[in-house]
Amino acid sequence: MVCALGAAVCFGTATVLQAMAAREAADAGGGGDTALLLRALRQWRYLAGLGLDGLGFLLQIAALRSLPIYAVAAALAASLAVTAVVAARLLRVRLSGVEWGAVAVVCAGLAMLGLASGPEGHRSGSAALKYAMPAVALGVLLVGAAGGRLRGRNRALLLGLAAGCGFGVVEVAVRLIDGLTPTALFTNPATYALLIGGGAAFLLLTSALQRGSVTTATAGMVIGETIGPAAVGVVWLGDRTREGMAWPAVVGFAVAVAGALALARFGEAPAEQSLTEQPQRKAAGTAKP
Template sequence: MICALAAAVCFGTASVLQAVAARAAEPGTGSGVDAALLLRAVRQWRYVAGLGLDAVGFVLQIIALRHIPIYAVGAALAASLAVTAVVAARLLRVRLSGLEWGAVGVVCAGLLMLGLASGEEGSGKGPLALKLGLLGVAGLVLLAGAAAGRLPDRPRALVLGFAAGTGFGVVEVAVRLLDSVWDVGNPALYALLLGGGAAFLLLTSALARGSVTAATAGLVLGETIAPAVAGVAWLGDRTREGLTWLAVAGFAVAVAGSLTLARFGEPPADPAPP
């Protein structure tokens, strides 16, 4: 759980650094799948620093996924939105209201409940249909991102963030389905590579357009719910005896707190000239 929370700190801070770099890059085609935007953003030190934090966070995430249930890791990663909001208040000069600070506390309370209730990682390996389904979802993430990139500015960041979160959710489940990194005959390996690559590309585009907190909220929503269901339904994830209600409540509270930050996390509009 400590590794999962540390990963959330890395991801949340990286999101803001990458948002600053992506917004400073020259505008691209407007498509959600904009590889050129990634190449332009990577020339800036903030984006490279964000990549470094992402790499550290990914390693910590894998360690966590190998020891505790997916639903616990996913909810812990939801705390990245609270980190994003706090860091954005400093770097992007976004003022957080009392409600938003309260939402940060709610996220922390939900994680505490979940940490107390979560059991051990399940031992299930999942059917072949699940592995092939992950590969199909990873492909759909790319298609959905291309379509979402043409939405109006207001919902674009949220939708692109959700598509990116779905891709990262594929990665979470795929990690549990792999015996090793050399498991080349396993469709989950290719789902991990395609889903992770597509998610990273879409997240960069999402952070370049619109609210960084809204984009990260979509990310959190996409990478928590479906992977948690997959872990319980197919991989054998369970809670501690008699504490299922606390785990469900903690998960719901953590995600709800994150979504509250997304709803009220828009930067204030520039005041009208006198």
């Protein structure tokens, strides 16, 4: 659980640092998204954010190898609470009383999950599940391609939901990888699911944030990366709670995800202006791996 919470802290802090760097890059001159990204890459804050993303991903993998997927997924969604708190400090973004309440709700939900979570499931996953995951990852790409043709909130919601499903594929695939030798990795379909799902999620979420409502896209992402993977962990991988703690785990999961959804506008650490007014001011790449 420490690794899962550490990953959330890394991802949430990285978002703010990357947003600060992207804001400076945007103020330094015009140009398209590519020019903005290149200028942001010269900012130490953006590079520090990328480093935190990498560290967070390693902590996420470590957590998934020892905790049920539902606990890790809820903790990662809580990175929005970290972003909100850090943004309030560094970007001087004002949080309303409701948003501070949502931060407290997320913390309460995670505390309940931490007390109720048992060890990771004992099942290694069937061969059918391992082969199904690459198919799901490819399906995410197809849904994203279709969603890219939509406009407005529907586009942002579908792309965000597809991106969340892609991140969910990564969560499940990590549990299905049962060996780290080159032979074990290259012959395991879950490895390819992890690569395809992660890459698709990154691209789709970036697209959703650039040309759609950040709040809508992030809400879709949170739903996609928590509910489905949690169900797979319970049904197919044997994830369970401690004895007699099933209901606290369910309530904690629901509370943590609900609190994260209430903080969805911090999916891309905001400037003082409305997020929907400037969705393209930040560099592509604030999505988390």
